Amino acid sequence: EAQVTQNPRYLITVTGKKLTVTCSQNMNHEYMSWYRQDPGLGLRQIYYSMNVEVTDKGDVPEGYKVSRKEKRNFPLILESPSPNQTSLYFCASSLGNRGNTEAFFGQGTRLTVV
């Protein structure tokens, strides 16, 4: 089954404790991205990747890192999480490398930083 898989689904952590949210897709998609969803703000892009070893900042990259060592995986790293990073996070992938084709979303990760 074609899918985007994120882990974990839920995470509660403390300020400053490094964490990684994993994302994997099995559709051989070029483009992958991370979004955060906050009430009233819609989906805001954090980082995106057009292909292996090619990543770039989105609209809200501060406090986040990503890597794309393999085509299927695109982990999101929070080196020193802060309470303002409490949010619902979605990973997405799409076939085209410009983000202008259908995006397939993962199940979401609800992160709480206390």
Added chain:
Amino acid sequence: GENVEQHPSTLSVQEGDSAVIKCTYSDSASNYFPWYKQELGKRPQLIIDIRSNVGEKKDQRIAVTLNKTAKHFSLHITETQPEDSAVYFCAASTIYNQGGKLIFGQGTELSVKP
């Protein structure tokens, strides 16, 4: 920066009525306009999309119209049903640095009352 404005933020209709959600975008080079539906607790999923070389597209009870001159596009849902209740997001593609990305609107919470 580029942005997408979406209205209204909430919409309540009676079952069987029509619902219209409107979006405006700022980047005249945008060429892809998808609409996503997010049911409570679930991931966003594409319901319909349109490209800039088309003015209107229909899929059963759902239609999208695009006015490139005015830089706005709309989602029309006819004969609404309770299962149409969800949050709807519009988006517009934009070229960004060496790649591209989707800019999402703030979302519309649609409630269809039986």
